[in-house]
Amino acid sequence: MATNETAPSELEKRNIRRPSGEESNRISRECLRTALIQLLGEKDFQKISVTELVQRAGVSRATFYRNYGSMEALLEEIVDQVSLDMRSLLQAIETSEDVYQSALHLFRKLKENDSTIRSMVSFRLPLGAVLSLPPLTERGAPPADVKTHYWHLAFEGAVSNIVKGWVVNGMGQSPEEMAEICATLASEVRSWLPQGQTEGCVPSS
Secondary structure, three states, rough: OOOOOOOOHHHHHOOOOOOOHHHHHHHHHHHHHHHHHHOOOOOOOOOOOHHHHHHHHOOOOHHHHHOOOOOOHHHHHHHHHHHHHHHHHHHHHHHHOHHHHHHHHHHHHHHHHHHHHHHHOOOOOOOHOOOOOOOOHHHHOOOOOHHHHHHHHHHHHHHHHHHHHHHOOOOOOOHHHHHHHHHHHHHHHHHHOOOOOOOOOOOOO
């Protein structure tokens, strides 16, 4: 005999009593973010209603509007967090001694967030800001001679464009294939630099 049991909400999955105050808001926001990411894997953002979202999250409409002014504001918060994560992973590639493993981590993380990334593409959100590193000067990077500095910029730009191209084209290649491309690129860039100027500039593959 069939039952009409519904799936547990995000709040119910956490198996906690409803707290109050700041902790309540934090948990509610976390549940709403998780619920929206799940729903983005099932349908387009435009087709997701507040009612559907709060039911999946296990919170009230009042709670949603107390924390977010709109669905777009919630999506923007998720995108901002993904942006921070991706830029951190991109920077890890730049400084890693093992480009393949660092790049593999990045591409796998992107794949895990494919629903959010697809929403960014469909809404024409600025992927460049998400999948690019800030200028060297903003990151307090140590000064280098002119040639090394520009080879460094070339490597950064190439990796960012590889990642953006992969995302825009639907992530068709495996993370392993893309990581290998980045590792090969790092090896090539190091071979172009004058002898004695590769240390601390471009990671090894």
